[in-house]
Amino acid sequence: MAVAMSAFLTGALTVSSSFAGRDLNMTTAEITWMNSASSLSSGALLLFFGSIADLFGRKTMFIGSMLLFSIFCLGMGFSKNGLTLDVISGVLGIFSASAVPPAQGMLGVIYEKPSKRKNKVFGCFSAGNPLGFVFGTIFGGIATTIASWRAGPWLIAVVYLCISIVALFTVPKDTTPKQKFNDETLKKLDLPGTSMTILGIGMFCAALSLGGDAPHGWRTPYVLVLLVLGILMMIAFVVWEMKYPYAMIDMKIWKDRDFSLLLTIMALGFTGFPVVSFWTALYFQEVLGYSALSTGVHMLPMVVAGLLVNLVAALILHKVSNKLLMGIGALAYTTSFLLSAVQRYGDSYWAFFFPALCLCVVGADFQFNVSNMYVLSSMPASRQSIAGSLFQTLTRLCTAVGYGVATAIFNGVVSKPSESGYYAHNPAEPYAAVFWFSTGISFLGILFVPFLKIKTQGHSGDEGRLVDGDAPQPNQGAGLAPSEQLDEKQSGEDVGALEVGSKDVEKGA
Secondary structure (H helix, E strand, C coil), X not given: CCCHHHXXXXXXXXXXXXXXXXXXXXXXXXXXXXXXHHHHHHXXXXXXXXXXXXXXXXXXXXXXXXXXXXXXXXXXXXXCCHHHHHHHHHHHHHHHHXXXXXXXXXXXXXXXXXXXXXXXXXXXXXXXXXXXXXHHHHHHHHHHHHCCCCHHHHHHHHHHHHHHHHHHHHCCCCCCCCCCCCHHHHHHCCHHHHXXXXXXXXXXXXXXXXXXXXXXXXXXXXXXXXXXXXXXXXXXHHHHHHHCCCCCCCHXXXXXXXXXXXXXXXXXXXXXXXXXXXXXHHHHXXXXXXXXXXXHHHCCHHHHHHHHHHHHHHHHCCCCCHHHHHHHHHHHHHHHHHHHHHCCCCCCCCCCHHHHHHHHHHHHHHHHHHHHHHHHCCCCHHHHHXXXXXXXXXXXXXXXXXXXXXXXXXXXXXXXXXXXXXXXXXXXXXXXXXXXXXXHHHHHHHHHHHHCCCCCCCCCCCCCCCCCCCCCCCCCCCCCCHHHCCCCCCCCCCCCCCCCCHHHHHHHC
């Protein structure tokens, strides 16, 4: 439910976005910001909250974040204008950012070494993305149909209030050593680096989103200033992390060939995935005239395919070459986006959108599972929340960038529609242009797959790739320093203990 927070909200807003837009007289940019604001704020703060979770504890932060998420979802339903809706969406992204790292960190510590059991655990964890999105669309669609678009956020508030209460009594005790707040831990929080990520990602994505609606488009001075400053800040962050002794991310990890390639391939595909999901739902509502509930039903293939793909991924990561799985994912992405792009108004849903919705989650979930497992096994136990936040930051950043570019493309085509050709006088044209963008960006991911060397993960004898403090070495070493490792059966099966006690640590040492 932690990883589902952002997806649940996105799904509910996706099916109700046009209704909220009409009710509050929102512009296209404001409607887009309903979704991108949460991705932007969470992407900018994930690394910071990952550091806090690793240093000061995970359970309290995890439960508190979900409770605050519930409270602000309640407030979202009372929004009186588009700006308020967008701002609250951004605040909800903050609580999503503070919930995912501790959740992923706790699982990373409980299931330390790569194993078949860990593959299954994180397959369940990854299922939160498709499940959250589609249950958000269905519940949001039902709530909007019965009452109004405001009922969607209220329903999410009730769900996460209940989950927070359940978590209070069921989440295992966090046994990871906690540090006191002092000058040393303040340095470990890397506040300068955090500031650079927040400002850099924020200004860069804001420029992308504002460019389409600015008075002079991309030539508008404040758009150019935000874009340039955002890029410079992100470059400065990388340089800072290479020099700072308490850096959030050890930049040496990028020397691992597979680590860099996996995240690059996943980023290219995931830039298009949320874009296609959002604009497909908007097409159903704005062009085809579907109700919120009907939109949710037509998006249902995503949840069925998502559940099946996560199940398959969890069962075969230790048997099938992960390079092959990444290749299948990249190809599925491109095929899905291509099917969405070539359809026109009046074409069959079953011939185009149905297979596209099924294939896009094949790409997302195969790549998410493979990359997530690799990233977590490349970091020591004391940095598991940072490992999770690094991965989640990338997906949120891709979402924000994708929405920004797609909004500019959509607005550009709406202002200058084609007079002749394949899409002439067809209301699907601006949506198709967005889908073509996603197709092109995902195709680049296919080109990187042949350079991967990764094989299987979680097989017998797999102990991870990175020894704490050493340079990454693909398929070698342990995910932890020797003094931090826990005993595990030689078969590679994780003991799956819910709590890591001091005796287990002593035994492993």
